[in-house]
Amino acid sequence: MTHPNLHDALGAFNLPTFNPGEVWLSGAGPGDPGLLTLHAVNALAQADIILYDALVDKGVLALARPAAVREFAGKRGGRPSANQRDITDRLIELAREGHRVLRLKGGDPFVFGRGGEEALGLVAAGISFESFLG
Secondary structure, eight states: OOOHHHHHHGGGSOOOOOOTTOEEEEEOBTSOGGGOOHHHHHHHHHOSEEEEOTTSOHHHHTTSOTTOEEEEOOOOTTSOOOOHHHHHHHHHHHHHTTOOEEEEESBOTTSSSOHHHHHHHHHHHTOOEEEEOO
8 A cells, every 4th residue: 555655755846747638658667666766656646547567566556546446458478468459549538538547567668568559549539648767
């Protein structure tokens, strides 16, 4: 469970506000929650819904605000998984419903993470988004 003082401490930094109807594409770092960027922790503190991939450590997800919905959207080679178009469509659907949607990926969202494809889909749908390393 998230420690309330961690989220309170984020207020000391000039971090962006996650607005309803936005999607943020973020990396989850190399796996150790202690190595996350402040931007990733800030996103976890504000997100309404987190679509996370198979490489995101459970300790990273534990930093999300308790009310945030966690939805698995991972892909694993050789195993049944959602196709990329379905994941992008889900991001668009949730944003259009007015949620603050965090797409959380292991490592960098643009290195093997299909972040570029998701960003292009969001632009085509007119959805505001941000991206940053985790």
